[in-house]
Structure formats: structure tokens, C-alpha cells
Amino acid sequence: MFDVVVVGCGPVGALTANLLGVRGVRTLVVERATGPHGQARAFSCDDEALRIYQQAGLREEVAAGLHRPSAAEYVNGRGRAFATIALDEVDFGLGAAPLHFFDQPRLEAVLRAGLGRFGDLVTLRTGVELVRLAQDGDGVALVLRDVGTGAESEVRARYVLGCDGARSTTRVAAGVGLAGTSYAEPWLAVSGEVAPGGVRVGTTRFVCDWRRPAFVSPGAFGTYRLEFMLADGDDPELVARPEGFAGLIAPYVDPERFTVTRSVVYTFHHLVAERWRAGRVFLVGDAAHQMPPFLGQGLCSGLRDAANLTWKLALVLRGEADDALLDTYEAERRPHTEEMARTSVRLGRVFLVRDRFAAFARDVLLRAVQAVPRVRRAIRRFEFKPRPALPGSRGAVGSMFPQPEVLVGGERRLLDDVLGAEFAVLGPGVDLAVATGWGGPAARFVRVVPPGGGTGSGIAEVVDVDGVLGAWFARHGTDVVVLRPDRFVHATGLSPDVTAGVVSAVR
Numbered sequence: 001m002f003d004v005v006v007v008g009c010g011p012v013g014a015l016t017a018n019l020l021g022v023r024g025v026r027t028l029v030v031e032r033a034t035g036p037h038g039q040a041r042a043f044s045c046d047d048e049a050l051r052i053y054q055q056a057g058l059r060e061e062v063a064a065g066l067h068r069p070s071a072a073e074y075v076n077g078r079g080r081a082f083a084t085i086a087l088d089e090v091d092f093g094l095g096a097a098p099l100h101f102f103d104q105p106r107l108e109a110v111l112r113a114g115l116g117r118f119g120d121l122v123t124l125r126t127g128v129e130l131v132r133l134a135q136d137g138d139g140v141a142l143v144l145r146d147v148g149t150g151a152e153s154e155v156r157a158r159y160v161l162g163c164d165g166a167r168s169t170t171r172v173a174a175g176v177g178l179a180g181t182s183y184a185e186p187w188l189a190v191s192g193e194v195a196p197g198g199v200r201v202g203t204t205r206f207v208c209d210w211r212r213p214a215f216v217s218p219g220a221f222g223t224y225r226l227e228f229m230l231a232d233g234d235d236p237e238l239v240a241r242p243e244g245f246a247g248l249i250a251p252y253v254d255p256e257r258f259t260v261t262r263s264v265v266y267t268f269h270h271l272v273a274e275r276w277r278a279g280r281v282f283l284v285g286d287a288a289h290q291m292p293p294f295l296g297q298g299l300c301s302g303l304r305d306a307a308n309l310t311w312k313l314a315l316v317l318r319g320e321a322d323d324a325l326l327d328t329y330e331a332e333r334r335p336h337t338e339e340m341a342r343t344s345v346r347l348g349r350v351f352l353v354r355d356r357f358a359a360f361a362r363d364v365l366l367r368a369v370q371a372v373p374r375v376r377r378a379i380r381r382f383e384f385k386p387r388p389a390l391p392g393s394r395g396a397v398g399s400m401f402p403q404p405e406v407l408v409g410g411e412r413r414l415l416d417d418v419l420g421a422e423f424a425v426l427g428p429g430v431d432l433a434v435a436t437g438w439g440g441p442a443a444r445f446v447r448v449v450p451p452g453g454g455t456g457s458g459i460a461e462v463v464d465v466d467g468v469l470g471a472w473f474a475r476h477g478t479d480v481v482v483l484r485p486d487r488f489v490h491a492t493g494l495s496p497d498v499t500a501g502v503v504s505a506v507r
Contacts, residue, residue, distance in 0.1 A: 001139060001157060002028045002157040002158070003020075003026040003027060003159070003313075003317050004020055004158065004159050004313060004317075005157040005160045005161070006020070006027060006029045006160075006161045006163055007130050007163060007164045007168075007169065007170045008029075008030075008031060008162070008163040008168075008287075009031035009033075010037065010163065011042060011104065011111060011299055011302075012286070012299065012302035012303065012305070012306060013161075013164070014029070014108060014112055014115065015052070015053070015056060015111055015303055015306050016161060016163055016306040016310060017029045017115055018057070018111060019306055019307065019310040019311075020310050020313070021115065021117065021118035021121055021122040023310060023421055025314050025317060026122075027121070027122045027123070028122075028155060028157065029115070029122065029123065029124045030125050030128045030130065030144060031125070031127075032127070032128065033126060034126050034127040034147070034148075039104065039191075039261065040103055040104045040105065040191040040219075040225070040261060040262055041104055042102075042104050042107075042299040043101055043102070043191075043296070044100065044101050044296035044299075044300075045101075045102060045299065045300055046098055046297070047092055047095065047096040047097060047098050048300065048303075048304065048388055048400070049300045049303050050062065050095070050096040050100070051094050051095060052303045052306070052307045054417070055307060055416060055421065056114065058110060058111065058114050061110045062102070062111075063100075065103070066100040066220050068087075068099070068101075069087055069101065069218075070087055071084055071086050071203065071204065072084070072085040072087060072204045072205075072206065073085075073203055073206070074366075075205050075207055076363050077208075077209035077210065077211060077359075080363075082208075082363045082367050084380060085379065085380060085382050089380060089381060090382045092387070093402035093404070094403050095402075095403035095404070095414050095415070095416070098382055098385075099296070101217060101219040101220055102219075102220050103219065103221050106221065112124065127146060127147050128144050128145065128146060129147055129169065130142060130143075130144060130173065131143040131145045131152060133160060135279045135280050135281070139156050139157055140158070140159070140279075140280050140281065141156050142156070142157065158317065159281075159313060160280060160281045161284050162282065162284060162287045163302075163306075165285070165286045166269070166287070166290050168283065168286070168287035170283065171287050171288075173281075174278040174279075175278065176273050176274055178271045179271065179272060179273075180269065180270045180271035181269070181270045182267060182268075182271070183267055183269065185229055185230070186229075186236060186265050186266065187227055187230065187265065187267065187268070188227065188239055188240060188245060188248070188263070188264075189225070189226075189265075190225070190227070190228075190245055190248075190260060191223060191226075191263075192223065192253075192258045192259050192260040193222055193223055193258070193261065194224045194253050194254075194258055194259075195257035197254070198254040198257030198258055199253055200250075200251060201251065201252040202218060203217075204218070206294075208359065208362070208363075210355060210359035211231070212229055213229045213351055213352050214227060214229070215227045216252045223261075224253050224258065226252060227293075228245075228248050230265065236265040239265070240263045240265050242260060242263075245263065269290040270291055270344075271289065271290045272288070272338065272341075273289065276288045276330040276334065277329065277330055282326070284306055285299075285301070285303075285306075286298065286302060288305065289301060291344050292345055293344070294344045294348045295340065295344040295347055297340045301336075304336070304337075304388075305337075308332055309326075309329045312325050312329060320442075321441075336388070336390075336391075339386045343384065343386055350362065350366075387399075389488075390488055395476065395492075396472075396489050397489050398489065399488065401472075401481065401483050401488070402469075405466065406448075406465060406469070407462065407465045408461075408463070412465070415469075416487065418460070419444055421485060422441065422442045422444060423440065423442065423443035423482065423484060423485060423490075424444045424445075424446060424483040425438065425443050425444070425446070425480065425481075426445075426446045426448060426469075427447070427448055427473055427478070427479045427480040427481050428448050428449070428473060429479030429480045430459055430480055431447065434494065435459060443482075445459050445460065446460045446461070447459045447462075448461075448462055448464050448470070448473070450463070450464055451463055451464070451465060476492055477492075480492070480494055481493075
């Protein structure tokens with residue numbers, strides 16, 4: 001019996017399997033396709049996503065070749081900017097810039113290659129699809145079909161994670177419905193590679209043209225992404241062909257120097273599964289929720305799901321926590337996902353104004369309100385993006401802990417690389433007494449010291465070289481913080497309630 005079967009090996013499924021492998025969970029990944037998907041669908045990731053890839057031990061591999069835009073502009077039909085997010089000025093403190101663009105085929109190759117680190121612990125089977133599943137008191141029986149031969153086989157697992165996208169077979173097999181809205185407006189998405197000298201607009205732009213809204217941006221590895229809302233009367237089949245979209249892309253890239261890798265007409269959705277857990281079956285990523293693309297958070301939200309769920313599964317499978325801990329997955333993730341989706345919808349209302357006079361009024365209004373310094377700062381600094389936080393967070397507790405660079409053995413390293421994959425107890429007040437008195441789950445104990453302040457206390461130490469950690473502890477009036485494996489703050493300080501056990505240690 002496997003500990004976990006992951007259904008689907010797109011970016012979310014592959015990342016989920018890597019996180020499970022890091023935590024020693026025996027995992028089977030099944031994927032219907034016989035090879036990587038090979039097309040650029042997802043496009044953007046944020047600082048939190050890179051932190052999650054880091055937790056899987058793959059940050060450097062994922063980050064290689066990412067395109068980091070310096071700004072995102074909202075422009076009218078004449079190309080005049082009426083709002084700008086100054087991404088180069090934004091630092092949310094998580095150890096990376098707030099926005100990057102990637103190439104999905106290369107990302108999937110990195111994530112799949114990462115599975116090879118775990119040997120027989122994590123197994124990937126391609127060309128295999130889920131047919132049906134049945135649960136009992138001990139686990140889940142899955143019937144799988146080889147898509148080439150049609151032969152069926154059965155495997156068992158203690159838990160199943162459906163990472164198989166918007167049309168999730170896992171969700172259907174578990175009897176879970178969807179609720180929400182599907183938008184009627186079709187869009188054309190075109191991806192491709194640009195030869196030298198072929199880029200005409202080198203910035204990331206939301207083109208808020210009331211006649212045809214669009215999004216355009218350079219991407220990773222010399223790629224370019226363009227998306228256009230179709231107008232009434234457009235023939236979806238024609239417009240998806242090079243002869244149909246050449247005129248659309250010409251203002252942004254030279255069609256003669258643009259090699260198309262993907263062209264597809266799609267509609268977007270705002271849908272959420274009725275429940276994300278059905279017994280021993282969990283829905284992750286698009287299988288659980290789908291949102292409009294205007295904030296670029298669809299894939300990122302799936303990665304957050306994986307980061308939240310995998311460490312809890314590992315604790316339950318090791319017998320260090322009760323199965324009830326897994327109920328906190330949906331309770332913690334759904335509110336943030338729904339807020340992210342609502343923000344995306346609100347941005348879409350700004351972006352998709354289709355009336356000429358309403359668009360003019362929008363442009364004038366947004367320029368006018370930015371005369372107020374606080375409003376201008378909120379837009380430029382991307383403050384309208386929902387911050388990572390757990391429901392009911394109180395001050396520091398429930399917030400995501402910052403990730404500065406620290407000094408270890410004379411070398412600068414990002415904090416999470418020192419903390420490892422489990423719980424962490426961190427701070428200037430951490431010493432041997434704290435470590436020996438800890439009664440909670442497996443944890444790493446790290447003492448924070450100022451430059452030149454190492455003590456040789458027998459506890460791992462990091463030098464707060466830039467003062468970021470010292471400022472955080474001073475601001476929150478504590479010298480010890482307990483961090484969950486997903487780097488949300490569980491507690492500031494220690495108490496019997498904190499150390500009594502895993503279940504009480506999770507908010």
C-alpha cells in the first residue's frame with residue numbers, strides 16, 4: 001500500500017509529490033499523458049511560490065531563466081499608462097521579488113526531474129488514468145487504466161490527492177460538485193518564442209482597450225505571451241491561426257520573428273469545489289478552485305494548497321497527529337483562495353470595461369485618485385494583493401514569517417534553507433533549555449544572534465546580518481517564535497499549550 005497517490009503530474013501534482021518526498025512519504029504519482037504537457041499554459045509565479053519551491057529543494061533549478069518584470073502597466077487603447085505597479089519597489093519580505101514569469105514545459109521538466117532524488121520512495125507512472133476509487137476504513141482502492149493497452153489494475157493508498165486540474169476525474173469519482181461562475185467571454189492566448197529584434201513592447205502590460213482588452217508580456221527564455229478578448233463576430237477557429245492573429249500581435253512583436261508554440265481560445269472560470277476533502281480524498285489546485293487570471297494566482301494558489309496539506313499528511317502518516325488535523329487544510333486554505341479570487345474579479349472589472357465612455361471615466365478617475373499619496377502608494381506597491389495569512393490571524397500569529405538572508409558559517413543563506421522541512425523554533429531566546437523542554441513535534445531549534453554575537457551555545461545559530469529578524473522580534477515583543485513547516489507563525493513564545501502536541505500546535 002502506498003501512503004499517498006497523487007493523481008495528475010502537472011506543476012501542482014509534481015510539486016506536491018516533491019514535497020511529500022522531502023518528508024519521507026511513500027508516494028505514487030499517476031499521469032494520463034505519456035510525456036510532459038509541453039505547452040505554455042500557466043505563466044506566472046510570485047514570491048510565495050518560489051518559497052514553496054525552495055521548501056521542495058528546487059528553488060535554484062526553478063529560478064534559472066525566470067523573467068522578472070520591473071513593472072506592470074495598465075494602459076489605455078493608445079498605450080498611455082493610467083496605473084503602474086512598480087514591482088522593483090515591492091518587497092514583501094519572503095525572499096524573492098513579487099512576480100516572475102516562467103516557461104511551463106521547462107518548469108515541469110525541473111519538477112519531474114526532482115522526483116528522481118527519492119528513488120523508490122516516489123514513483124511516477126505516466127500513460128495511466130484513474131477510472132474509479134472506493135474508500136474503506138483503512139484506505140482507498142484505486143482502479144487505474146493503462147491508456148495504451150486499456151489494461152486495468154488496482155492499487156491501494158491511505159490517502160489520495162486529486163491534482164488533476166479543472167476537469168478533475170478525482171473530484172468526480174469522489175462525488176464532489178463545483179459552485180461558481182463561468183464567464184462567457186472567450187479569450188485567445190498566444191505563446192511563442194521571439195527572435196532577436198522581434199520585441200516591439202518590452203514591458204508587461206494590461207491593455208485596457210474597451211474595444212479589445214489584452215495582456216502582453218515578455219516571458220522566460222525569450223518567450224512572449226499575448227492574450228486578447230475576442231470581439232463579437234470573431235471566428236474562434238480563424239483567430240487562433242497565425243493568419244487570424246497576426247494583426248493582433250503585430251503592435252507587440254514582429255510576426256515574422258515570432259515562432260508560435262501555442263494558440264488556443266479559452267474561457268475563464270470562478271469556481272470552487274463544494275468541499276476539498278471527501279474522506280481520504282483531497283482536492284488540490286484547479287481540482288478544488290479556479291479563478292480569473294487577472295492577478296496571476298491560479299497556479300500559485302495550488303502550490304499553497306500543496307504546502308499546507310503535505311506536512312500535515314506526513315505527520316498523520318507517521319502517527320504524530322490525529323487524522324482530524326487534515327480537516328484544517330480546507331479551513332485554512334479556502335478563505336485565502338476565495339479572497340484572491342474576489343480580488344482577481346475586481347481587477348477584471350477595471351480591466352474589462354467594454355464601454356467607450358466608461359473606459360474614459362475609469363482612466364480619468366484612476367489618474368485622479370493617484371494624486372492622493374496613500375492611494376498612489378497602494379497601487380505602486382501592490383498593496384491590494386491579499387497577503388498570506390491564516391483565518392483569524394492575530395498580530396504575528398497566523399502570518400507568514402519573513403525570510404531574510406542570514407549568515408551561517410560566514411556564508412549568506414536564505415533562512416528557510418537553515419530551518420529545514422519541519423517545525424522550527426527560532427529566536428534570540430532559543431537555547432538548550434528550550435530545545436530539551438520542547439514537547440511538540442519534531443522541530444529544528446535555531447538561535448538568532450546579532451553580527452559578532454555568536455555564543456557557541458550548542459544550538460544552531462544564524463547571524464541576523466541585516467537586522468530583519470531582530471526588528472521582527474522587537475516589533476512583536478518576543479524572543480522566541482514557533483514556525484510551522486509552511487512557515488506560518490504558530491506562536492510567539494512557548495507555553496504548555498504550544499508544546500502539548502501537534503494537534504494543539506496547529507491553529
